[in-house]
Each structure stands twice: as C-alpha cells, then as structure tokens.
Amino acid sequence: MYGIALFSGAMFVIESRRVDPLCAYDTGREGCFTGGQVIITFIAVQLSALSIGQIGPSIGIVAGARAAAADVFGVIDAKPVVDINDDNPKLFRGSAPTSTEVSSGLPITFKDVTFAYPSRSEEPVLRGFSLDVAAGERVGIVGTSGSGKSTLVLLAMRAYELNTSKSGSVTVDGVDTRQWHVQSLRKQLGLVQQEPILFGLSIAENIALGVADRLASEVTRAEIEAAAKKANAHEFILDAARRERVVQHALDTMTKEDAATTLVIAHRLSTLANMNRIVVMERVIIAFVNSWRFALVLMSVYPLLILGGIFEFKSYAGIEKLGNKKLEDASTVLSESISASRTVAAFGLQPRSTTMYREALRSLRSKEAWAIFSVAFGQSFERAVLQCTYGIAFLVGARFIREGFLTFSQLLNTFLAVTLSAEQMGRITASAPDLAKASNAAEKIIKLIDSGEASPIDPLSEAGLVCGQSGSTGGSSGLRIEFRRVSFAYPSRPNVPVLSNFSFVIEAGQYVGVVGASGSGKSTLALLIGRVYDVDEGAVLVDGIDVREWNVRALRSLIGLVQQEPALFADSIAYNIGYGTPSAEKPVEGQGVLPLETGGSEGMATDAAEAGASLHNNTSAVGEGKVSPQTSDQTKSTSPAEGKPRSKAKKAVVAQAVEMTFAPPPDEIVNAAKMANAATFIDTFPATYATFCGTRGSQLSGGQKQRVAIARALYRAPAILLLDEATAALDTKSEAVVQEALDRIIEEGRRTKPGETAKPTRTTVCIAHRLSTLKSADRIVVLEKGILAEDGTHDQLMSMPSGKYRALAMAQGAAMSATA
Template identity: 25%
Template sequence: MNLYSKYFNKYKIPFGIAVFCVASEAICDLLGPTLMSNIINTGIEQGSLSKVYYWGMLMLIVTAIGAVFAVTRNILASKVSQRMGADLRYDLFEKIVYFSELSTDKIESGSLITRMTNDTAQVILFVNGIMRIFLKAPITCIGSIVLATLLNFRLSLIIYGVVAIVSILIIISMKLSYPRFYELQKAMDKVNSVVQEYLIGVRLVKAFGTYDKESSKFENANTNLMEKGISSQSVITFVSPLITLTVGIGTIIVISAGSSLFSANLANPGDISAFVIYMAQILTSLIMITNIFNTFVRTKASTARIKEIVDCDGDFSHDGEMKELNGNIEFRDVTFAYPNGSGVPALNNLSFSIRSGQSLAIIGPTGSGKSTIAWLLLRFYDVNKGKILIDGYDVKELNVDSVRNSIAIVPQKPMLFSGSVAENIRWGKREASNVMVHEASEKAQAGFVNNMKDGYESMLGSAGVNLSGGQKQRISIARGILRDSSVIILDDATSALDSVTEAKVRENLGSKTSNQTVITITQRCGTAMFADRILVMDNGSKVGYGTHDELMQSCEVYRDIYKTQIESSKEV
C-alpha cells in the first residue's frame, strides 16, 4: 500500500518496536507446548518432581515475558494507529480543501464524509491489527508447523494437508469478498447522502409535506445497505466454519495417528500432547489469518476509495505570479462550457471591460450565464477559449490566491457557519477589529444584530438557521464589505431585501472612498439601472452593454425586462 508509505516511514521506530514485541510474544507462545512436552516426558513420566518444577517455572517465566511484550505492542499499536489515522484524515481534508470545481462535482459530499470517517477508520483498524495480531498469526502458524515437524515428522504431514486446504479456502474468500465490500461502502455513501440531503432541505420537506417520499428514499438506501452488508458477510459466514471444521478433522486425525504411533513406540505422550496444542495454535492462527485477509480486503476497498480523493485534480496552481490588483477587468472573446456538462457553451464569445472603481450590473434571464462570469473571474474554472484579464494580466498567469484575494463574493444563497455573528462577519477578514466589523454591518444594513440578545456575540446555528433569509443576506454582505477587496461581486445577494434596504446597501457600496469595482448579478431591472454599466446576457451571449438609457434605446431584451418589471408595476 504505497499510499500509506509516508505514514509508516514517519512512525517506523515505534512500528519496528511493535513488530519486535509481536515476534517475541509469538516465540514465547511457541515455546509453551515444547516446555509442556518436557514436563510430561522428563518430569511426569520419569516421576521427577524437580524436573516438573524446573520446566514449570521456566514455562511461567516465558509466559510472563510474553505478557510484557503483549502489553507493550498493544500500547504502541493504539498510539501509532490513531496518530496515523489523524494524519490521514488531515491530509484528506487538506486535499478536499484544494479540490478543483471538477473534482468537487465528481465525488458527492455524502461520499466524501464516508471516506473521511468510515474508510479511514477501516485503515486505522488495519494498522492497529498489523501491530497487534496480524504479524503474530503467521509467525505462530509457521512456528507451530516447524516445531511440530521437529517433534514428529510423520504427524506433521497431517498439518501440511490441513494448511493447504485452509489456504485454498482463504484465497476463495478474498476473491469473493473484495467486490462485496466495495459495494458495501458505496451503499453506505448513499445512506449518508440521503440523510444529508434531508437535513439540508428539512424546511422544504416540512413545507411540502413530503415526509413519506423522504422516508421511502431512506428505506430504499437503508435496505440496500443491509443487503450489501449481508452479502459481504455471507462469504465469511461460510468460510470460517469450514476452516474450523478442517482443523478439527485434522486434530482428530492427529490424535488417532498419534495413538497408533504411540502403540508402535514411534511417539511419546508428551509429543502427542504438544502436537495437539500446536494444532490448536494453528487453528487459532488460521482463523486470525482469515480475519486478517478479510480485514485486508475491506481495507483494500477503502484504500481504493481514499485513493480516488488523492488522485482528484487539485485547485489551480498557487505558484503563479503574485500581484496587487486594482480591479480593471476585461473578458476578451471568452467561450466556456462546463466540464462533464451538456457541451453547450454557458458563455459564447463574450467580450466586455470595466475600469477600477466602476459598477457593473449583469442582468438576463435564468440560465443566461450570469453566475458563470463570477465563477470564471474567481478562476473556479478555466475558459475554453479567449482570455480573462485583470489589470492587463491573464488570470491563468497569476497566482490563484492573488486573484481571489482581490475579489470578494457575496453569493445568492448566503453560507453562514455555527459560531457568533462577529465570527461569521470576520470570516471575510480574520484580523478585523470590532470597530471594522460594526462599520461593515452598518453599511450592509445589518443593524438588527444590535437588538439580538448578545449582540455581535450571539450564537448562530449551523447555516444560520435561527435567522431570516434577509438577515442572513445582510450578514453575508457585511462579510463581503469587510474583506475590502478591489472587486466585490454581489451574486443576486440582495434578492431577499426590500427595495429600500437594497437602495441603502447600494448607496453605501457606491460611496466607498476606495476605487472598488462593484459587480452586481441580478434579475431586477430596478437594481441594474443604477450601475455605471449594464451587461445584458441571453443564452450565454452578450446582447447589450451600456448605461440604462443606452440600453433602453438599443437592446430589446433589456426593454422587455424593464417593461415587465417596472412599467407593469407602475400600472398596478
């Protein structure tokens, strides 16, 4: 498993100590039957009590030493496996943080959660097992076979036959188990996704009363998980008893053959007793080895899923040139279609420019490509054709951090986090003082915060569930204002605000002393008409660009929007 090599290298010293302890413990266990054989052969049979005490005391000492090794490797196994698990989870999270948009679309969030929790837990279990019992089982098994052979070669032939049959059963178990365990993990993904979707849309479910539909979706996913679980365990259910039966039959044959050899003076009682114990140890080891391989199969399936995350494309290079950007923006013949989409361009030969300090409104019907402009500007995706320039620099040649540090975006659906109001606003600039937070809130018309029980220290639930839509939007706008970047994009960010509040927010943004470029994506003509320039989009193409008055003269799409929204409202 090359994926985990760096973790094993990091903890190679405690891992090596654990391996030494496991090997030493196994040797101590293997000495037990031989010492017991000596007790019987040299002590009991010969009537020598001193020999019984001698070999018995030696057996106790060996057992105590083995116990010390067992405790040591258990402690090391727990610490190392948990630390490796923590490192793996951190690395996976860091990878997810820098996912490209294409990678984000590739693996759904429910599956990512399963992979970071259930799959990594399986890896932790496997590593812990390696250090505790996985290495002990083959050492004990091989050692028992070797020592049994040294005791009596004739009886050892029975063991060889038993091990050969069990090996075939283990190979069959592995081949049948792997695809079943992989499907089991996928079924678990589906259950997580269904639960996550319900929790995200719980209010909508309640509003539409679609409880039965959601329960049915969960029942189907849960039943599928149950069936996959039964299928994956069925192989083990059949194979394990067969292994026990095989070793049991082998033990009976050993006792029967040993009796015959004893009658022929070819074996003594101590050897036969030791042989039976070695057979018991071999049985225990083979069962452990079977469990090892089953755990390995599950870990292999989990590793394949973890590797899918590791192999996903990361975000664009952060190694480009860092620049202080002022917000002069130009789209030059930009064409773009979403990867793995329909193939129809979301933007088609789009060209426009806006100078730093100006305001631009982007308006058009739903699906006309308005938000796509924002995603490309933030370089969530790269254009298929053309160029996007900021201050004359192609965004592809700039460090992606310098591009995004110069742009603040306020999305249509505000994303708030559990924590205080101040923490959510300060998310736009961590080092911001309380005064700066309050000023940004005032400009965003978020004065309602002062009336909350604990003011700016009032705690918000996950996604701001204890706020109204308009309140969440205003906190989100305050966050964007606090960032104080060269460009601010309002992606339909005032849709939940009344016209008076929206006008005040727009006025505060326009009155900023800095030369901030303000881009407003909207479907409201009443919002767009106050911008310095208006870009009218339709089906991914620019159908108009200019001031409100210019577009009323030259752009039919804009006139239709104006007549539908403004003139019709006046008539009412």
C-alpha cells in the same frame, strides 16, 4: 500460557507415575495422567478462553448500542403534538383536490392568534393577530425579518400547534385546524419556500411529488410537462437560479387559474402588484527441524486454511460493498426527508418517504441475506478446517509415535508450531472486516487519484504571480478586468457552451452591471474572474495578467464576493465577517460564542439566548463578569409547552452564558457591519457579535444572512467586488439602506487615491435580475445564451426601442427614465 500448561502437565504425568508406577503400563488407572489428557485439557481451556475473550469487546458495543437505542426509542415513543397518523374518524377531512385542477379556494381565518415558538416560549411572534382571507382571494404579506410572516404559513399547515386554548384559532374552510385530519389539511395546501428543496430524483419525479396521494409512476408525462410549461421550466436544464420554478409549479397553476386562496410572503413588493390585498406585519469507526514427515502432513492441510481465510475475506468485502451502497440509498432518503421536513410535511409526503425508506431497507435486508450466509459459511469453513487440522495432527502424530518416526517431544514442538501459525492465520482472517473496509476506501481513493492529473487550479500552490510582480498593482487600487474571446462550458456539460467568443473590458474603478435571462452565463463571469474554472478558449485577464499566471490565493485575496445564497459557518457573527482574511484565521481571539437554536423560519434563539437576555438585563454582571443575585431566579424558567422545569443541562448553559464576558470585536468588523446595515440587528442580540450563526447560518433570517455576507466582503477591502444578487433576500427597507451603502462603496471605489493618477480603489461587477439596482452603473452588459447582446449605460439601453434590456426593464415594471 503454553509454557505453564506444558510444564505443569509434564509434572502431573511424572508425579502420577512416581506415586503409582503402574501408570506407566496402565494409563486407565485412577489418578494416572497421560500426555494426551494434558493436550486435550490444554486445547479445551485455550479454545474456551479465546471464545470468552472474544465476548469482551462486544459488551461495550452492546452497551453503547443500548444507550443509543434508548434515545432513538425515546423519539419513536414520544407522542407528537401534531400527529399525522391520527386516523380519528371524527376529524374533518374535507375534499381531496385533484392533480389537474382545484375545485375552489378555501377561506382561511386567523382569529386573535397569539403564538410563540417552543424554544422561545417567553417571546411571542404573534400577538392577537387576526386576518380573514376569503376563498380565492390573493393576499400579499410583507414585513421586516422576524415579524412573523412565515409563522402564518406554518400555523395554517399545522406545523405547530397553538400553545393554549386562549391563543386564538386558525380555521381553514371554517374548521379549526386542530379539528382537521392533518394529512387531509395539507393536501389542500401548496407550499413554495424561500429556499426550495429538490430531492435526489429526476425533475419529472420532483414535480410529480406535488401529488401526495399518487405514485410518481402514476402521474402522466403530459401532466408533468404541462406543469413545467406553466412554471417556465420546460425549456431549460436545472441550475441554481431555476430550482424554485420546479417546486413552484403547483402554486403557479392555482394562482393563474384564479381558483385557489393564495398567501404570498415577499420582500420584493413588485411581486405583490396583482394581489387583492396586502398585509404589512411588524416584528412581533521449526516444525520441519523437529519432524519433517509430521510437518509435511500438517502443511498439506494449510492450503485449505488459506482458502478458508480468502473465502472469509472475500465474503466480508462483498457484504461491505453491498452494505455501503444500499445504506447510502436509505440514508439519502432519510437525510432528505429530515432536512426537507417542512417540504415533506407541506406536500403530505410522510407516508411516501416512510415507504421509500422501508423499501430501501427491505432491499438491503433481502440482498444482504445471501451475503450474510456466505460470511457465516466462510467463517464456519475456516473454523472447521482449523479443527480438522487439530484432529489430523493428533491422529497422525499418535501413529508416527507408535511406528517410531516421532517422539512425544517432537510431536509437541511440531504441533505447537502448527498451532501458533494457525492462530496467526486466524488473527489475519479475523481482520477481514477491517481489511475489507480499508480495501473499499483505498479503491475509491486510488480511483480518484488515477482519474486524471492534478487540477491546475491549486489554492495551496505557491506558484504564480502575487501582488506587485510583473507590473501588477494588486490590491493597491481597483483592477482592470478583460474577457478576451472567451469560450467556456462546464466540465459536467462539455457539449453545452455557456460563453461563446465573449469579449468585454471592465476598466479599473468601473461599476459594471451584468443582466440576462437565466442560463445566459452571468454568474459564470464571476467564477472565471475568481478562477474557479479555467476557460476552454481565450483568456481572462486581471490587471493585464492572465488569471492562469496568477497565484490562486493571491488572486482571490483581491476579490470580495457576495453570492445569491450566502454561506455562513457554524461560528460567531464576528468570525463570519472576518473569515478568510490573510491576517488571521480567526479574527476575534478569545471571543465567546453564544449559541442559538432554530425555532422556525424566522431564526429563533434558544435557551442560551435567553441566558443572553439575562446578560442584556444585567449590564453590571456582564461588565464585571459576575452574576447578580437575581440571576438564579431569572434562570429558573419553565417550558409552558411541557409544564416541566428545564433540564440541568439547560440550566448549566444558562449559568455559563450569564457568567460569560464577550470581548469586543475589532473596529474593522463593526465598521463593515455598519456599512452593510447588519449592525442594527446584531446589536439587538444579547451576545451581539459573539452570537452563534448556526449551521449554514440557520439561526439567522435570509435578510440577516445576506447582510452578514455583504459585511464579510466589505471587511476584506477588495480591489474587485463581485455582487451576485447581493440584495435579493432583503426586505424593501433593508434593501434600500444596503443599496445606499453599496452605492457609497461603489462611488468610493471610483475615486482616485490622493496623490495618484487614474488609480481608482475598487472595480465592481454587479450581477442582477432587478434592473433598478443598476441605474447608476457606468456600463451595463446584456448577455443572451453566452453572447454579448447589448452594452451601454442605462439611458443608452433604454433608448433602444427593441432592445433586450428595455424589454427586461419593462417586464419588471422598473422605474424608467423620460425616454421610456
């Protein structure tokens, strides 16, 4: 560009003087060209071209933003079926309850209710369901997974609308829920879910959220403490086993005062003993060389250019840090409100969540105003200095030419050198936003790196003993576990000891139960066995070797773990069962995955699952990978909720699913599923083991997730099996079958291998709150505040009149032996 411009400019000057020789003396004559005109024209074209070029990248961004905005505005403009902002004065509002007492319970009536989730409108969850719950009555609801228990709560709080006028009615206080003002209705309800949600606030603020029409600052400390005490949550620090009590305080208060109408949905039938009634449901992002004088003049301006660049960079970095922090706050409020939408709706917190999000954005906007001003000033300052450099260059250059210090050629060369260097400086400063982001990211990484030495627990390290070394038998048999004078406190709470001088031995093949109150250190034992943490004092030995000497991966490969809250991955059921095996990262190669979609708390399937139903009904098409002629009719469904044909994308999903052929899973996976009583429900899915579990298992019910987790642990054939409330989320029928399977597995673990002496196949540690599951344990350990309080068999512990185990068993109403 520079070559063409200067060459053509020189030719125009020469040609004009050849045509009109007087141009050499009078440059103002018509048709005369001068060097100044060439330079001015060149700079004007250059700057305009650069400016126009900078617009180009923004076009794509604007287009992308418009496309994204279309989706967002589509959601914003969509009118919800259940509108919480509907202030129609004709809607019934009832009487708002106070935070301290409930004036009276309200009757709830389900009359001939037929309901199906929008995502599976063809499969009703409830069919002609009727139930009258009197004011103040306590009704327990039980049933198998998928029978529609949680659906009753969703309909009562009007989270969903009944499909048609012929779908029956749900009335609260004698008024159809469709005639209630939504916020007023939900203020009458207190909800405690199976997986309680706590927000990123203090415990006091979380409890205060139970009063939707009052700010947290308006709820007194005394009211909060009173609620915490009633929920048995006043004396402890929050942990995983205690979250539910914090959320449950409102319901506890109402039920204990015997004033509120209460619906209790439970798998554990012992919690329903005090109910008035129980309902059972069934599945429905060079100058000095040319002219040192001229170059010195121009270089005197360079510090200003550098200063402008630094100022711009700093301002970008400042706004980036501010934006990250404030956007993080706003994003936290938004994400919590969306992920806990049911909790927000149940407590009528939509206005409060909206206000909190608006305040976070308002704070971001007000604090960013000065930052944006500083960025604009920095950019303007840098651009002004650059343009002043051009002015100084031509002014001083013209004077130097007139005084004989500089020729026109030298001016051009020096000017170009300065211009090009200034251009590069401009490019550097233009990179300030990206550099600012990189600087902030690097700051966080360096802070993390400098925070301390690498963790001694490194699962990627090859150091340490593996199976068969130094006398370790490894996975060939059950392993002996020993806690030797162990003291431990979590790094986040170093001053709160969890275990204190704890010593205990679990012989190979033994089945040992661990019980104790919340916070006594039960789950900590499992974490120390798997070396998730290292002890502060003492040692944990597995197979006679300190776990700190084991290779971390080798040690954990010997352990099967079933946690209280199972974590499943967004993949097929077969992948989740076979996950973590040493033999393969993905145990079922080429296995198709049929996705499902959440349709409510019961784990509803989507249109793709409907396609799977076509597979199920068309066995010949599945077996041969073909589609029968009737398939096109089956896939042409219409959504009753919308009355419109399904989109092309959904039809494509259905067609693709119908054409899919699923490879059978390995026998080991099937056997593990059968042992965990998971095969019964897996086989009911159209894609069976290829069924998509969803994010964190969201497409399965709580009981189904737990059974898949148990099957995953059994598939590993572990030498140590750790059960942390393994059957907590199962209904009574499923629990009995799974417990029977676990008992059989535990019994097999006690047996010695053929031809080997005293080498049982598996050691089992069961952490439980439900003591009835531990009756067959070889030994039961009772923990109290990190100390071994009692140790013995069930019968031995029950024979202690003032024993802690006996007290726990009596409190639970568990079946006792004759000595009880």
